[in-house]
Amino acid sequence: MVTPLRLPFRRLALAALFAGTVLTAAPQPSLAQEAVFPPSSRFGLTPAPSMIVSKRFTGFERRGGGAMVSVVELPGNAYPEMKESFTDENLKSQGLTVQTREPVTLDGGVEGMLFTGEPIAAEGEAPVTRKWLLIVGGGDVTGILVAQAAVGAESDETMRGMLTGVRVRPALGLEEQIAALPFRIGDLAGFRPVRALAGNSVLLTLGPRDQVSNLEQPILVIAQATQNATPQEQRDGLARQALFSNQTLKDFSIERSQSYRQNGVDWHEIVARAVDVPSSIPVVVTQTIRFNPDGYVRAVGVTRSDQRSEMLPLFRQVVDSLQMK
Numbered sequence: 001m002v003t004p005l006r007l008p009f010r011r012l013a014l015a016a017l018f019a020g021t022v023l024t025a026a027p028q029p030s031l032a033q034e035a036v037f038p039p040s041s042r043f044g045l046t047p048a049p050s051m052i053v054s055k056r057f058t059g060f061e062r063r064g065g066g067a068m069v070s071v072v073e074l075p076g077n078a079y080p081e082m083k084e085s086f087t088d089e090n091l092k093s094q095g096l097t098v099q100t101r102e103p104v105t106l107d108g109g110v111e112g113m114l115f116t117g118e119p120i121a122a123e124g125e126a127p128v129t130r131k132w133l134l135i136v137g138g139g140d141v142t143g144i145l146v147a148q149a150a151v152g153a154e155s156d157e158t159m160r161g162m163l164t165g166v167r168v169r170p171a172l173g174l175e176e177q178i179a180a181l182p183f184r185i186g187d188l189a190g191f192r193p194v195r196a197l198a199g200n201s202v203l204l205t206l207g208p209r210d211q212v213s214n215l216e217q218p219i220l221v222i223a224q225a226t227q228n229a230t231p232q233e234q235r236d237g238l239a240r241q242a243l244f245s246n247q248t249l250k251d252f253s254i255e256r257s258q259s260y261r262q263n264g265v266d267w268h269e270i271v272a273r274a275v276d277v278p279s280s281i282p283v284v285v286t287q288t289i290r291f292n293p294d295g296y297v298r299a300v301g302v303t304r305s306d307q308r309s310e311m312l313p314l315f316r317q318v319v320d321s322l323q324m325k
Contacts, residue, residue: 035167036060039180039199043071043136043143044167048158055182055294056226058198059145060162066153069162072144079137082144083113086135095120096131104134107167111137114163116156132159138168178202182224183297186321189314191220200224206314214279218303218311220318226295232266235259235291239268242298243287249274249302252285262320266291271312273305284308288319297322 037044038058047053047060051069054061059070074082088098098117106112115133129148136143145166147159172180177196191204201223205212212219230238236257244252253273260267270287282305290297299322301315 035165037169038071039182040172040177040196041071041199042073042138042141042169042171043145044169045069045145045162046165047162048154058200062149062153065150067147067149067159069145069147069159072146074142074144076138076140076142078142079111079135082135082142086113086115086133091115091117092120096133104164106136106164110139110168112164112166114160116160130156130159132156132163134163134166136166136168140171141168143168182325183222184323184325185222185318186323187317189317189321191314191318197223204318206311215276215281215283215302215304218301218307218315220299220301220315222297222299222318222322224295224297228295229293230291230296232259235266235268235289239270239287239289242289243270243272243285243300246300248277249283249285250277251275276302284312286312286315288316290319290322292324297324 035044035046036053038053038060041058045060047069048062048067051060051062051067053059054068054070057070058072059068061068088101091098096117097120098115100114100116102114104112104114113135117131117133119129119131129150132147134143134145134147136145143166145163147163149159174193174196177199178193180199181196181202182200185202188204191206193202193204194210195203197203201221204220204222205217207217209217236259239257240254251274254270255273256269256271258269260269268289268291270285272285272287274283274285275281276283283302284305284307286299286301288299290299299315299319301311303311303315
């Protein structure tokens with residue numbers, strides 16, 4: 001079954017901490033006045049004037065590079081574990097030298113812990129970036145906000161101000177989360193959305209259950225990835241790699257892998273047989289990728305093998321209706 005990859009809180013937090021790349025340095029701007037919430041995120045920041053909501057990840061990045069703030073949301077009960085696991089030694093083993101840590105009280109009396117530090121540089125080299133890490137205990141949600149800036153790009157005051165000015169809003173309804181997605185589904189073909197993720201993906205199913213186990217219902221996951229355009233000659237390899245990276249399926253056998261063009265858009269489709277790891281049930285998988293100038297949208301449908309003839313046309317009906325906003 002295709003589900004979001006579930007990592008222990010600590011692994012996910014550390015992955016967030018060291019994700020992203022800082023590019024060029026630039027002059028320091030002053031802070032803006034209004035909190036801005038990335039699509040579907042419950043955490044809003046007051047960004048510096050030179051920073052905008054990122055299309056590559058949940059958070060903000062500086063026009064032209066040089067600084068970024070990423071936001072990861074976890075369940076509310078993750079906060080105590082984050083406080084315990086984020087020791088200086090643990091963070092240093094992951095490449096970050098902690099210089100300061102301090103408890104902070106945020107908007108609405110929300111509790112937080114702020115860390116500042118530098119990545120461990122090679123011997124004889126000075127660090128070229130600064131990092132700030134804020135964990136937020138928002139009651140029913142935990143936030144991990146990771147900021148980094150090239151030396152000289154943004155001041156400590158600016159980055160700390162962005163983080164400590166964080167606001168936590170109530171959980172968004174599913175309809176609000178769907179409306180914030182960067183794509184529109186014109187024809188659900190009987191499917192219904194049950195969960196939206198990270199402001200760029202949605203999980204759909206066909207049937208009465210919201211929690212799908214043993215693949216008693218077919219599922220379809222649609223997600224956007226923002227990156228440089230993929231050259232034509234690399235698309236088949238990218239598609240196969242994406243399919244094989246799914247850790248809930250095994251024993252892939254590709255039946256068809258082909259590129260096609262429809263309504264002026266380049267697509268790639270794979271149909272394959274596989275085995276669902278949790279249940280050992282034979283399944284049929286369809287993966288369709290719509291290539292865009294700034295990345296792609298990937299749709300993965302999974303159904304039991306005995307539902308193949310009924311479900312594959314419905315997967316394709318949904319995919320054919322995808323439109324970018």
